[in-house]
Amino acid sequence: MTSHITISQIDSIGMKTDSIRDIRILLHDIRSVYNVGAIFRTADAIGVSKIYLSGFSPTPLDRFNVPRTDFAKSALGSEKTVSWEGSETPLEIIETLKKEGFQIVCVEQDEASIDYKKVNLGEKVLVIFGNEVEGVSKECFPKQIQSPKYL
Numbered sequence: 001m002t003s004h005i006t007i008s009q010i011d012s013i014g015m016k017t018d019s020i021r022d023i024r025i026l027l028h029d030i031r032s033v034y035n036v037g038a039i040f041r042t043a044d045a046i047g048v049s050k051i052y053l054s055g056f057s058p059t060p061l062d063r064f065n066v067p068r069t070d071f072a073k074s075a076l077g078s079e080k081t082v083s084w085e086g087s088e089t090p091l092e093i094i095e096t097l098k099k100e101g102f103q104i105v106c107v108e109q110d111e112a113s114i115d116y117k118k119v120n121l122g123e124k125v126l127v128i129f130g131n132e133v134e135g136v137s138k139e140c141f142p143k144q145i146q147s148p149k150y151l
Contacts, residue, residue, distance in 0.1 A: 022124045023048050024097065028090045029055035029131040037074025039129070044078035051082055052126075054090040090137075094126070102126045106136045 025048055030036050036058050043051055053059050060071050060079035071079060087093055094104055103122040107129050130136030 021121065022102075024050045024052065024102070024126045026052040026054065026090055026093055026126055026128045027057045028128065028137065029134070030057040030129065031132055033058040033068065033070050034074040035132065037071050037076075037079070040075040040078040040082055040084075044082050048082060051084045052087060052090070052093045053084060054087045054093065059086045060084065090128070094128075097124075097126045100124070104128065106130070108136050110135070 023046070025039065025043055027036060027039060030039075030053075036053070040051065040060075058068070058071060060068060060075065062068050067079075085093075098104060102124045104126050105119065105121070105128065107116070107127060128136055
């Protein structure tokens, strides 16, 4: 038997349903298709409204616009339910969302980073993740939050 949670049950545990955030993710130059698929699964679970894929980050479709089986294997269907868009460069995406009032934050291990538990996020947020080895490119750094080392 499947049970579903109701809005009144959500309200009873203190979660505000009238202030749902618009959270979007930008993945720039992520090398591993499996990492991107796992992020799609997580994004689907937490209600991310859109994922932007830029640079050489793999997309759910190959260059012939055919669904990638390796992507589908790790995304487990979330590539069909989470809205996504591909772009060569992250800058156009960042500038467009800034104009739309989005708060832009990068998740990065850096001396200038702020502990993620101390960041007050707005109603509209773009969270940027970068390459597994090199991190987020410096051009994307409006505000950095520090992630736990093994996030």
